[in-house]
Amino acid sequence: xxxxxxxxxxxxxxxxxxxxxxxxxxxxxxxxxxxxxxxxxxxxxxxxxxxxxxxxxxxxxxxxxxxxxxxxxxxxxxxxxxxxxxxxxxxxxxxxxxxxxxxxxxxxxxxxxxxxxxxxxxxxxxxxxxxxxxxxxxxxxxxxxxxxxxxxxxxxxxxxxxxxxxxxxxxxxxxxxxxxxxxxxxxxxxxxxxxxxxxxxxxxxxxxxxxxxxxxxxxxxxxxxxxxxxxxxxxxxxxxxxxxxxxxxxxxxxxxxxxxxxxxxxxxxxxxxxxxxxxxxxxxxxxxxxxxxxxxxxxxxxxxxxxxxxxxxxxxxxxxxxxxxxxxxxxxxxxxxxxxxxxxxxxxxxxxxxxxxxxxxxxxxxxxxxxxxxxxxxx
Numbered sequence: 261x262x263x264x265x266x267x268x269x270x271x272x273x274x275x276x277x278x279x280x281x282x283x284x285x286x287x288x289x290x291x292x293x294x295x296x297x298x299x300x301x302x303x304x305x306x307x308x309x310x311x312x313x314x315x316x317x318x319x320x321x322x323x324x325x326x327x328x329x330x331x332x333x334x335x336x337x338x339x340x341x342x343x344x345x346x347x348x349x350x351x352x353x354x355x356x357x358x359x360x361x362x363x364x365x366x367x368x369x370x371x372x373x374x375x376x377x378x379x380x381x382x383x384x385x386x387x388x389x390x391x392x393x394x395x396x397x398x399x400x401x402x403x404x405x406x407x408x409x410x411x412x413x414x415x416x417x418x419x420x421x422x423x424x425x426x427x428x429x430x431x432x433x434x435x436x437x438x439x440x441x442x443x444x445x446x447x448x449x450x451x452x453x454x455x456x457x458x459x460x461x462x463x464x465x466x467x468x469x470x471x472x473x474x475x476x477x478x479x480x481x482x483x484x485x486x487x488x489x490x491x492x493x494x495x496x497x498x499x500x501x502x503x504x505x506x507x508x509x510x511x512x513x514x515x516x517x518x519x520x521x522x523x524x525x526x527x528x529x530x531x532x533x534x535x536x537x538x539x540x541x542x543x544x545x546x547x548x549x550x551x552x553x554x555x556x557x558x559x560x561x562x563x564x565x566x567x568x569x570x571x572x573x574x575x576x577x578x579x580x581x582x583x584x585x586x587x588x589x590x591x592x593x594x595x596x597x598x599x600x601x602x603x604x605x606x607x608x609x610x611x612x613x614x615x616x617x618x619x620x621x622x623x624x625x626x627x628x629x630x631x632x633x634x635x636x637x638x639x
Contacts, residue, residue: 263314264493267300267301267383267425267540269297269299269300270297270298270299270300270346271622272297273297273563274561275559275561275562275563276558276559276560276561276562277293277294277295277507277558277559277562278295278429278476278558278562278563278564279430279478279508279556279557280404280429280476280478280504280506280566281295281296281297281298281426281429281562282294282387282388282556282557282558283389283390283403283506283556284296284302284304284390284411284424284426286388286389286556287304287305287306287389287390288302288303288305288624289305294572294614296426297426298425298426298427298428298429298565298572299375299425299428300425300426301424301425301426301598302424302587303388303421303422303423303424304390304421305390305420305421306333306337306390306391306392306416306417306420306421306422306423306424307333307334307382307386307389307390307391307403308334308335308337308385308389308391308400308403308405309331309333309335309336309337309391309392309393309413309416309417310336310337310338310339310377310378310381310391310392310394310395310398310413311337311338311339311353311362311377311393311394311410311417312338312339312340312341312342312377312393312394312395313338313339313340313341313342313344313354313355313358313500313555314342314343314394315394315409315410315413316338316340316354316358316394316410317354317358318410318411319394319410319411319413319417320361322411322414322415323365323418324419325414326395326414326415326418326419328365328414328417328418329365330365330366330368331365331366331416331417331418331420332417332419332420332421333416333417333418333419334364334419334420334538334541334542335368335378335384335538335542336362336366336367336368336417336538337367337369337370337381337384338358338359338362338367338368338369338370338378339370339374339375339377339380339381340355340370340371340372340373340374341370341374341375341376341377343355343372344373345371345578347372349379352418355372357409358411358628359371359534363534363535364453366533366535366537366538367417367535367538368384368528368535368538368539369533369534370533372423372485373534373639374597374639375636375637375638375639376607376608376637376638377393377394377395377398377522377608377610378393378395378397378398378399378491378495378608378637379608379637379638380638381393381398381400382401382402382487382491382523382624383520383521383525383540384402384521385402385521386400386403386542386545387402387403387518387545387549387555388402388403388555388556389403389515390403390404390405390406390422391403391404391405391416392405392406392407392408392412392413392416392422393405393407393408393413393561394407394408394409394410394413395407396498397495397498397608399491399494399495399497399498399504399505400494400505400613401487401488401490401491401493401494401507401509402487402490402507402514402517403506404476404504404506405486405504406422406424406504406599407498408422423424427443427476427503427504428475428476428564428565429476429477429478429562429564429568430456430471430472430475430476430477430478430502430564430567430568431478431479431480431563431564431566431568432451432477432478432479432480432564432568432570433479433480433481433568433569434479434480434481434482434570434572435481435568435570435571435572436572436573437573438572439575439576440628441576441577441578442572442575442576442577442578443578444485444489444492444493445492446575446578446579447482447493447570447572447575447591448492448493448496449579449580449581450570450575450579450589451477451496451500451570452495452500452574452581452586452587452588452589453589453590453591454568454569455471455472455568455577456589457588458566458568459484460566460568460588462587463585463587464587466624468505470498470500470501470587470607471565471566472500472501472502473500473501473502473563474501474502475502475503475508476502476503476504476505476537477500477502477504477505477559478504478505478506478507478508478564479493479494479506479507479508480508480558481508481570482507483508483509483510484509484510484512484513485507485509486513486516487509487511487513487514487516487517487625488517488613489611489612489613490507490509490513491504491611492507492609492611492616493505493507494507495608495609496586496609499586499587500586500587501602504584507558508531508558509555511553513556514553514625515550515553518546518549518625519550519559519566521546521548522543522547522550525539525542525546526543534572535634542550547573556570557592563574564585564625577591577592577593578591578592579591579592580592580595582595590624601630602630602631602632602633602634603629603630603631603632604632604633604634604635605618605632605633605634605635606634607633607635607637608634608637609635610636612636615634615636618634
């Protein structure tokens with residue numbers, strides 16, 4: 261039919277592949293080391309799919325429309341994080357009904373109050389695999405995810421694949437050593453700051469320029485990060501309007517993380533979380549990877565839409581983002597003396613390390629001159 265635009269495969273440049281392109285290539289069944297070129301239409305296998313509770317009821321309805329009686333995706337997880345704090349009557353009803361709907365189809369249903377979707381979904385991942393989730397911050401720290409709406413989440417869960425026009429990639433390459441007093445969050449904010457310096461990002465909304473928009477953010481140069489720390493970087497790719505994110509990590513932190521995840525999943529089974537068979541299957545898959553650990557790497561001649569180099573030796577002070585724009589990044593000295601009214605520590609961007617650090621900074625003091633909100637992402 262001439263009514264529909266047919267996909268045209270892009271010309272092969274003969275160059276190497278990025279990490280994201282190799283991950284998607286593997287999920288599409290290509291030979292090892294081969295990747296998917298930007299602009300190619302493909303349907304990668306969805307190894308892990310996450311659904312949250314504001315879009316969950318719509319995903320449920322769409323699964324019914326698809327006549328889905330069992331999930332084809334290997335791991336489908338449903339969280340109850342967006343409505344748990346202040347549930348309406350309709351939310352309470354959904355909290356009772358949706359878990360059984362998910363677990364009866366082979367999914368894993370969390371419980372209200374367990375915490376945010378990302379903190380849990382990350383603990384169920386397999387390295388170098390592809391997935392999706394019904395929240396814009398579903399950004400795997402190991403592997404790659406392409407966040408989606410309720411309908412695409414339902415499609416991915418039911419069929420086990422997801423339609424994708426492969427995006428281009430932007431490489432952010434860190435070099436050198438972190439300086440004293442600089443934290444990982446400063447490196448998160450360094451990405452938009454250095455993009456602004458390179459003329460690849462503008463703060464002004466009129467004629468907005470954003471090199472990351474719709475592209476995959478690929479990060480190198482921080483291989484020894486803990487996986488929880490890597491999620492700080494991948495999670496923030498949502499604020500860049502990126503389509504997805506990959507982070508090159510060494511094997512050691514990934515192995516450490518996965519061993520901890522196996523213990524967590526076994527505890528979930530012991531505590532009656534369903535579906536038990538799905539959790540057992542994921543435990544077996546993780547243990548199989550741990551028996552022969554291997555991580556994909558980008559080719560040295562891989563092509564990127566843009567490359568941003570960040571020298572850590574040049575970052576000698578904290579970097580903050582000014583309200584209300586995560587792109588408006590500035591060195592602390594540029595905004596020194598600005599009055600602070602409120603401070604917030606929480607959301608899916610935090611982990612237990614941040615709360616330990618905050619506790620140390622506060623030192624038990626309660627008479628602080630600002631209103632402080634603390635909201636841990638998980639129990």
